[in-house]
Structures are given as C-alpha cells and as structure tokens.
Amino acid sequence: MTASRPMDVVGWLRRYGTAGFLLALILFFSLENSRFLSMRNVANILTEVSIYGIIAVGMTFVILTAGVDLAVGSLLAFAGMAGAYVMKAMGADYPLSWLVALATAIAVGSLVGFLQGKTVTFFSVPPFIVTLGGLTIWRGATLILSDGSPISGFDASYRWWGTGSIAGVPVPIVLFGVIAAAGFVTQRYTRYGRYIYAVGGNPEAARLNGLDVAAIVTSVYLIVGALSGLAGFLLSARLGAAEAVGGIGYELRVIASVVIGGTSLAGGRGGVGGTIIGALLIGVLTNGLVIMHVSSYWQQVVIGFIIVAAVAFDTYAKSHRE
Amino acid sequence: MSLKPSASAKSGNDLMSAAILLDVRDVCKRFPGVMALDGVELHVAAQEVHALLGENGAGKSTLLKILSGALRADSGEAVLDGIRLEAGESPRDRQRMGLITIYQEFNLLPFMSIAENLYLGREPTRRGIIDWPVLYENARALLAGLGLNVDPRREVRHLSVAHQQMVEIGRAVAQKAKLIVMDEPTAALSGREVEILHTVIRELKARGVSFIYVTHRLDEVKQVCDSFTVLRDGRFVARGAVPEVEIRDLVRLMVGRDVEFSRRTRTANPGETVLAVKGISRARESSGRHAIALQDLCVDVKAGEIVGFAGLVGAGRTELGRIIFGADRCDGGVLYLNGLEMSPLRSPQQAIRAGIALVPEDRKQQGCFLDQSISQNMTLPSLKRIARWRIFVDEVKERQLVDQYRSALRIKMANPAVAVGTLSGGNQQKVLLARCMALQPKVLIVDEPTRGIDIGAKTEVHQLLFDMAQSGIAVIVISSEMPEVLALSDRIVVFREGCISGVMDSKDATEGNLMELMAISTTAGAQRLAAL
Numbered sequence: 001m002t003a004s005r006p007m008d009v010v011g012w013l014r015r016y017g018t019a020g021f022l023l024a025l026i027l028f029f030s031l032e033n034s035r036f037l038s039m040r041n042v043a044n045i046l047t048e049v050s051i052y053g054i055i056a057v058g059m060t061f062v063i064l065t066a067g068v069d070l071a072v073g074s075l076l077a078f079a080g081m082a083g084a085y086v087m088k089a090m091g092a093d094y095p096l097s098w099l100v101a102l103a104t105a106i107a108v109g110s111l112v113g114f115l116q117g118k119t120v121t122f123f124s125v126p127p128f129i130v131t132l133g134g135l136t137i138w139r140g141a142t143l144i145l146s147d148g149s150p151i152s153g154f155d156a157s158y159r160w161w162g163t164g165s166i167a168g169v170p171v172p173i174v175l176f177g178v179i180a181a182a183g184f185v186t187q188r189y190t191r192y193g194r195y196i197y198a199v200g201g202n203p204e205a206a207r208l209n210g211l212d213v214a215a216i217v218t219s220v221y222l223i224v225g226a227l228s229g230l231a232g233f234l235l236s237a238r239l240g241a242a243e244a245v246g247g248i249g250y251e252l253r254v255i256a257s258v259v260i261g262g263t264s265l266a267g268g269r270g271g272v273g274g275t276i277i278g279a280l281l282i283g284v285l286t287n288g289l290v291i292m293h294v295s296s297y298w299q300q301v302v303i304g305f306i307i308v309a310a311v312a313f314d315t316y317a318k319s320h321r322e
Numbered sequence: 323m324s325l326k327p328s329a330s331a332k333s334g335n336d337l338m339s340a341a342i343l344l345d346v347r348d349v350c351k352r353f354p355g356v357m358a359l360d361g362v363e364l365h366v367a368a369q370e371v372h373a374l375l376g377e378n379g380a381g382k383s384t385l386l387k388i389l390s391g392a393l394r395a396d397s398g399e400a401v402l403d404g405i406r407l408e409a410g411e412s413p414r415d416r417q418r419m420g421l422i423t424i425y426q427e428f429n430l431l432p433f434m435s436i437a438e439n440l441y442l443g444r445e446p447t448r449r450g451i452i453d454w455p456v457l458y459e460n461a462r463a464l465l466a467g468l469g470l471n472v473d474p475r476r477e478v479r480h481l482s483v484a485h486q487q488m489v490e491i492g493r494a495v496a497q498k499a500k501l502i503v504m505d506e507p508t509a510a511l512s513g514r515e516v517e518i519l520h521t522v523i524r525e526l527k528a529r530g531v532s533f534i535y536v537t538h539r540l541d542e543v544k545q546v547c548d549s550f551t552v553l554r555d556g557r558f559v560a561r562g563a564v565p566e567v568e569i570r571d572l573v574r575l576m577v578g579r580d581v582e583f584s585r586r587t588r589t590a591n592p593g594e595t596v597l598a599v600k601g602i603s604r605a606r607e608s609s610g611r612h613a614i615a616l617q618d619l620c621v622d623v624k625a626g627e628i629v630g631f632a633g634l635v636g637a638g639r640t641e642l643g644r645i646i647f648g649a650d651r652c653d654g655g656v657l658y659l660n661g662l663e664m665s666p667l668r669s670p671q672q673a674i675r676a677g678i679a680l681v682p683e684d685r686k687q688q689g690c691f692l693d694q695s696i697s698q699n700m701t702l703p704s705l706k707r708i709a710r711w712r713i714f715v716d717e718v719k720e721r722q723l724v725d726q727y728r729s730a731l732r733i734k735m736a737n738p739a740v741a742v743g744t745l746s747g748g749n750q751q752k753v754l755l756a757r758c759m760a761l762q763p764k765v766l767i768v769d770e771p772t773r774g775i776d777i778g779a780k781t782e783v784h785q786l787l788f789d790m791a792q793s794g795i796a797v798i799v800i801s802s803e804m805p806e807v808l809a810l811s812d813r814i815v816v817f818r819e820g821c822i823s824g825v826m827d828s829k830d831a832t833e834g835n836l837m838e839l840m841a842i843s844t845t846a847g848a849q850r851l852a853a854l
Contacts, residue, residue, distance in 0.1 A: 189714050191705045198702055201691040208649060208682055208689075209703040209757075210674035269693055 018260060018274065018310065022281045029288035036291055043170055047238070049283035050176035052250050053276065054231045056257040057183040058224030060275045063258050064187075065200040065220050066267025067127040071116065071134030072228045073250035077243070078138040079109040079225075080232025084151040084242035087158075098158040098237075105233040106226050112138065113225015117218035127221075135251065142244045152241035162238030172234050179227065183272040196220065200267030256303065257282055260310040281306075341368040343532050344389075344421075344501055349398030351384055358384040359395070360556045364534075366501065371523060371533040373543045373564065376553035377576055377776030382536050385553070386503055389534075390423035391416040403500055420500035424490045424507065426774075432479035437461035439478055440493050464492050468522050484515040491522060495531075502526070503534040506774060508542060514634065520546045538776065539803070540569045552576055577778050592624035592812065595661075596796040597678070597765045602645055602655035602666065616641060616652065616820045623765065623796040628787065630811030630828070631800040633840055637817040639800045640683055643767045646798075647680040648673040660764075674703055679758035683769035683800070685747065689754045692743030696735055697724040699742045699753050704760045727756035731786060748779025755786060766790060769800040771810075784810060804833045816840055 029036040055072050062069050083105035087097050112134070119130045164171050187193040198206040199216050207213050236242040261278030263270025282303060289299045346364040350357070359381045366372045376382050387393040389400070391413040400407040402421055413423075430439050437457050438445070446456040461474035470488050478486060487507060494502045508516045523533055523546055535547055543550060543564060550567070552559040552575040560575050602619040616638050623629045631639035644650040646657070648667030657666050659676055667673045670680070682688035691699055701708065701720050708719040724738045731752045735745060742753055751771070758766055771787065772780040787810060791797045799810050807814055814831050816824045816839040824839040 189717075191709050191713060191715055194698060194702060194705060194715060197694060197698070198691055201693055202687075204688050205682075205691060206702075208647075208670050208680060210669075210671040211702075212669075212671060268691070 045287045046173045050172035053279040056254045058227035061220040070131040070251045073247040074138035075228040076232040076247035078142045079105040079229035080236045081242045082108045105229040109229020110226040113222040117221030121214040150241040150243040343368045346400040350396045370548040373547040373550040374536045380553040381556040422494035422499040423503040430478045437474035501532045505536045592627035598622035598658040600656045604652040628797045630807040630814040632807045633817030638820045639817045677764035679763035681768045697738040748775035765796045767798045
C-alpha cells in the first residue's frame with residue numbers, strides 16, 4: 001500500500017477516451033468546414049441523435065442485464081404507425097389528437113416490449129433470438145397495418161413534437177435530455193438501478209439475494225419498448241409522416257451507442273452517461289462525413305470500424321489492468 | 323510493522339541433498355500499489371511433494387502464475403531440470419518443458435470425451451486422421467495407471483469433480499510432466515476422495531514426478547508432503563522438511579503469530595425452536611450437481627443454537643440448506659417457522675422476508691458481484707430498509723450501515739467503493755456475512771463458511787458465528803471440514819446419500835464417529851465407496 005501509483009494511461013483512456021475522441025472529431029470537422037458548428041447544423045445533429053438516443057437510454061438497461069434488443073427499429077416503426085393509425089381512425093381533426101397518437105405509440109411499444117421480455121424470461125429463449133424474430137415480425141406488422149403506404153397529414157400540434165422548440169431548443173432534444181437524466185438517476189440512485197446491475201453482474205447471486213430476476217429482466221424490455229414507441233412518435237412528427245420503412249437499421253445505431261459508450265455486453269458494467277457520449281459520437285461522425293462529402297458507403301465502413309475498435313480497446317484495457 | 327526475521331527458518335541446502343528439480347531465486351513482482359512478491363525463493367527436489375504455504379495474499383497464486391507462464395516476473399530467475407525458464411515463455415512453452423499447472427477451476431472441455439481431453443492437440447494420427455482405436459486404448463491404459471476405471475469415451479461433463487481432477491492429472495502425465503503444480507486440489511473434495519488423490523500423488527512420485535502442493539488444510543501437508551516453503555506478505559519466510567515440523571509451527575510461520583484453534587469456547591443456551599423441517603424429500607434429478615435423491619429429512623434449530631450439517635460432498639447437506647432457503651424445490655415436506663406450519667418456501671425472496679438468510683457455498687459464483695463495490699454487495703438485499711420513498715437509495719444510511727459492519731467485522735478495505743473482487747477471500751466472506759447480518763435474520767445458513775480462506779480469517783469468521791448465535795440467531799453451518807463442524811456446532815446432523823444418518827450432541831462427537839456416520843454403513847454405500 002506504500003508504493004506510489006504510476007500514471008495509469010490505459011485506465012485514463014478507458015475512462016475518458018471516448019469523450020476525448022468525440023471532442024477531437026468535433027474539432028476536426030469544425031476546422032474542415034465552418035458550417036459544422038453552425039446553430040442550424042448542431043440542432044440538426046442533436047435532433048437526429050435524440051431520436052435514437054432515447055432508445056439507447058432504454059437499451060443501456062437491457063444490455064446491463066446482459067440482454068439485447070434487436071427489434072427496436074422495427075418496433076419504432078410499428079408503434080409510430082399504430083399511433084398515427086389510431087389517431088386517424090378516430091377522425092381527422094380533433095383537439096389533442098397528438099395525445100392519442102403519443103399514448104397509443106407508447107402503449108403499443110410497452111406491450112410489445114413486455115411480451116418480448118416475458119418470452120425471454122418465461123420460455124428461457126435467448127433475447128437475441130426473441131428480438132431477432134421481433135425485428136422481422138414488427139416490420140412486417142407495420143407493412144400490414146399501413147398496407148405499405150405512409151400515413152401523413154398531421155396537425156400543427158402533432159408536428160410541434162418533432163419540429164417545434166422549447167426556449168429555442170428543439171423538442172426532441174429536450175425530451176432526450178429529460179429521459180437521459182431520468183435514466184442516469186435511475187441507474188445511479190435508485191433501488192431498481194442497483195437491482196439491474198446485480199442481475200446483470202451475477203444473476204444467480206441476485207436470485208439468492210431475494211431479487212425477482214424474471215420481473216427485473218422483463219421490465220427492461222418493457223422500458224426499451226416504451227421508449228421505442230416514443231421515438232416512433234417523435235420521428236413521425238419530425239418527418240410529417242409515419243412510414244413503414246422508418247427506423248430501419250436503428251437497432252445497430254442504438255446498440256453501437258451503448259457499446260461505444262462502454263457498457264459491457266456481458267452485463268453489469270457501464271451506464272447511461274457513456275451511452276450519451278456514444279450516441280453523440282455516432283451522430284457527429286455521420287453528419288461530419290456527410291458535410292465532408294464522404295460517400296455513405298464509406299460512412300458505414302468507418303462506423304463499423306469504430307464499434308470494433310471501441311470494444312477491442314475496452315477489452316484490452318480490462319486485461320491490462322488485471 | 324516489523325516481522326521477526328524468519329524465526330524458525332531453516333536453511334534448505336543442508337536438508338535437500340537430492341537433485342534439485344526446480345530452483346527459483348529472488349523473484350519479484352510488483353502490481354500497481356502493491357509488492358506481490360519480494361525476493362521469493364523456492365526449491366523443489368526431484369521426486370518430492372513440496373507444500374507451498376501461506377495465508378491468502380501471501381503471494382502463492384502470483385508465484386504459481388509466474389511459474390506457469392501466465393504472468394511475467396519483474397526480476398529473478400528460475401531453473402527447471404537444468405534449463406533456465408525465460409521471461410517471454412507462454413504457458414504452452416512451460417507445459418512442453420514438463421511444468422504443468424492444475425488450477426482449482428479445471429481446464430477441461432466439458433462436451434468432449436475423457437480421451438479427447440487427455441490427448442488434446444496430441445492425438446495419435448494415421449495419415450493425418452485421428453486414430454480413434456489407438457486413442458481410446460492409450461487413454462484406457464493411462465487411466466488404469468491412475469487407478470481410474472472409467473470409459474474414456476464418456477463426456478467429461480458427466481464426471482464428478484474428483485474424477486475430472488483425475489483427468490487433469492492424467493493429461494499432465496500424458497504430457498510427460500516432470501513437475502505438477504496443484505492449486506488447492508482438495509478444496510472441493512470429500513475425505514475419501516482426498517485419500518484417493520493422495521494415493522495417486524504418491525504413485526506418480528514413485529514414478530519420478532514432483533509436485534508443488536498448495537493447500538490451506540495443514541493436516542494434508544503432514545499426510546502427503548515431503549517438504550514445505552512458507553510465504554508471508556510476498557516474502558520467503560521458511561523452508562524445511564515436513565517430518566521435522568509441527569502443524570502449530572507451520573501456522574505460526576504463516577500468520578506470524580500464535581493462533582489457537584478454537585473449540586467450544588462458548589456455552590450455548592438455546593431458546594425456542596425457530597425453524598424445523600419435517601419429511602423433506604425429493605426425487606433424483608436427471609443431471610446437474612444436485613442430482614441426488616433426498617429422503618425424509620427432519621431437522622430443527624433453536625434460537626441461539628449452532629447446528630452443523632456434516633457429510634461428504636453430495637450427501638444432501640447443501641441441498642437441504644438450499645431447500646430451506648427456497649433456492650431449490652423439493653417434492654414433499656413441511657416447514658415450521660416460529661411454530662407456524664407452512665409448505666416449503668418457493669423462492670429466496672420469500673425466505674428473506676421470513677427472516678432466513680444464506681451465505682452460499684460458492685463465494686464467487688453464487689455470492690459476490692465481483693465487479694461491484696463493497697457497499698453495493700453488502701446492502702443489496704437490505705435496500706428496502708434504507709430506501710427513501712421506497713425508490714431512492716439513501717446513501718447516508720447506506721454508508722452508516724457499511725461502516726457499522728466494516729468495523730464490527732474488521733473488514734480490511736481501502737474504501738467501500740472498491741470492487742469486491744479485489745478483496746482477499748476472507749474479506750469477501752466477511753462482506754457476505756455482513757450482508758446477511760444487515761438483514762437481521764432469525765435463521766442464518768452458512769455453507770462452507772471458511773472455504774479457501776486463511777487461518778487468521780477463519781478464526782475471525784468462527785468467532786463471528788459464535789457472536790451471532792449468542793445474539794439469538796439460529797445458525798446452521800454446513801461444512802466439509804470436520805474440524806470446523808466440531809469446533810462450531812452445538813449439535814451435529816450427519817448426512818449420507820440423501821438421508822440423515824445421525825444426530826449428535828457435539829460433546830459426544832469425534833472425527834472418528836462422525837466419519838463412521840458419514841461414510842460407512844449400508845452395503846450399497848460400502849460398495850459404492852469400494853468402486854470409487
């Protein structure tokens with residue numbers, strides 16, 4: 001205990017490396033192109049990030065329990081479509097029609113999440129399989145529900161959720177901020193948060209400590225489902241239409257945000273703080289590459305590379321420490 | 323602090339005139355913040371079993387890892403059979419040189435056959451294709467040489483722990499081992515299995531193999547080892563020949579102080595019966611480690627009493643403990659809690675609500691959340707009590723709770739935010755005990771309270787259990803170490819093959835009559851033992 005502690009470079013990088021990389025990217029892109037840091041572009045990036053970032057907050061809970069949800073992109077489309085469909089079915093113009101759509105989207109998302117969670121816990125099907133099925137089931141269900149064509153024609157109060165702003169800040173960003181903060185507080189300061197880490201860290205020990213492991217695991221799929229529903233609603237409000245192809249590939253962006261943010265796929269380690277940085281990193285990178293006129297083909301290559309590099313470094317740092 | 327410079331350290335040179343097989347000198351290894359090894363030496367002669375002793379944290383594991391090639395030493399040198407061990411060598415290189423390490427967690431492929439495991443990577447081939455008949459014949463011969471009469475085509479996962487260990491040893495033999503390093507080989511074995519292991523070790527020694535034998539059970543040193551080395555706090559303390567040393571001296575060398583083995587340091591005054599089970603039974607499961615049938619188990623425990631569950635591994639003692647705690651199901655039976663009759667509990671959640679707490683047998687797999695902080699580990703099941711509005715963890719109260727048990731149990735830690743995985747085994751065990759104490763249980767079940775922890779921590783844990791009984795808790799202690807059962811219990815329940823074979827007042831109990839109840843009786847049992 002007397003030896004002086006040498007500078008732990010790897011440990012430091014592990015803690016702050018992603019944030020440092022994010023800052024370096026911002027610096028690089030802003031030097032490359034002055035438009036990058038314009039108010040308009042920043043708001044654009046953050047709104048884009050907010051939609052999948054909201055889901056990523058929920059996905060952090062799922063991955064902390066050593067699970068995964070591949071169905072979030074499809075569920076986003078299905079819940080958003082269901083919201084728009086029910087709203088339209090109840091007539092065209094009536095007050096608080098947006099509330100019908102919002103409530104329906106969240107309810108559908110929650111219900112689907114709950115069902116997927118129950119399948120995982122009750123039938124002991126691996127979450128990868130359950131949600132891989134969900135990925136195609138809910139995409140197909142969206143197409144059936146909409147017959148392949150988008151639902152549009154929303155009133156101004158509906159559109160406000162995607163395009164309006166509160167005190168100059170776009171609404172989706174405000175919502176993302178609130179949800180991220182709530183996620184952070186839940187993981188850090190509540191009993192429920194502790195239980196999530198316990199279940200992910202050692203499910204058998206969690207059970208022997210009197211936790212209802214099945215209920216806790218089910219709950220995280222419900223959370224990510226509800227947030228997917230909310231994101232579906234916001235996306236339709238932003239685009240002015242609920243589209244059957246909405247949110248395709250979002251599951252990868254969402255999972256990448258969580259993983260780049262340092263949450264372990266093995267469960268029990270990580271948190272929402274890192275996820276926010278991961279989501280921002282993907283948003284900044286995508287937008288920056290577009291501004292630099294890098295082809296979208298190459299963007300995919302770069303993002304894939306960064307996912308692998310982030311996890312490889314995390315694993316290396318862990319073995320290095322031990 | 324100052325330690326007396328190796329009080330009874332004997333110079334090894336005059337002791338061992340036999341050829342030196344392994345010669346380790348001046349090995350140092352520094353981890354961030356701690357000197358794990360500081361000038362350690364180790365000499366193992368040809369054809370001997372050498373005990374490597376020391377408390378947890380003395381540096382034994384680090385030294386073993388350096389020898390096996392899993393870790394690199396900062397400085398020092400080692401020579402095996404005249405060949406220098408170089409720093410950059412991998413575990414594979416070391417194995418080729420004949421230095422094989424067998425860890426507590428076995429390195430076997432569970433879904434492959436015994437024969438495949440024995441000759442993995444060295445299968446006999448004919449024109450590039452594995453020659454299965456030869457493989458099985460070689461394996462059968464090798465196993466027979468170890469006195470093991472099993473079909474080499476069986477998958478390893480179906481074997482008992484003792485037999486899996488034999489496969490590990492067999493693999494070492496197949497690799498032409500000169501030196502086999504065994505890290506706590508008997509931690510998971512019952513008495514009879516330990517004897518079989520020792521027979522095999524003696525047999526291989528006669529064939530020219532040397533062993534490094536790491537153990538916390540000092541009576542085994544007397545039984546099977548020829549010489550010993552003691553480490554303490556990363557330093558070499560002493561070396562000598564086993565016949566010339568008393569167990570008490572070894573203990574003193576290890577801890578640097580005299581330790582009394584406590585036996586009956588308290589007088590029990592049991593109160594009302596708190597917990598009773600009657601007629602607990604369960605059919606045999608098809609597989610898994612709890613695959614034994616339980617028949618008509620009846621036990622009762624009074625407030626302030628310590629009841630010991632003795633028996634060989636798999637006799638039903640752990641199984642009954644888990645059924646009482648609701649962790650496993652049973653087919654029939656009744657539970658009485660504070661005189662109220664109820665059906666057996668269906669989940670640990672119910673048990674904890676009913677005032678029953680369990681410290682499970684496997685600290686790492688079932689007890690600890692290794693990545694998480696000490697305080698998170700300690701307060702997890704008690705969070706309901708220290709939550710604000712039932713939702714938020716009250717960190718002030720949590721801190722108070724942790725501090726209270728930290729000082730009461732004298733848990734050594736830098737601070738409670740440190741991951742519990744960084745603590746020594748003894749301190750981890752104390753954290754788990756603190757977790758149960760914080761629940762203020764009426765019944766406490768402790769399975770293997772001191773497995774794999776050093777003697778100093780052992781006596782502390784024993785004292786804690788006495789204190790808890792004194793405060794009126796009904797305590798059940800499950801242990802495969804007979805001295806421990808004898809030292810702790812007021813009453814001893816002996817299990818054999820899923821039945822209770824006897825209940826004894828601990829005044830009347832000796833290792834001899836316990837062993838009789840545990841191992842010998844029915845003809846079926848005797849035959850099974852003979853077949854082992």
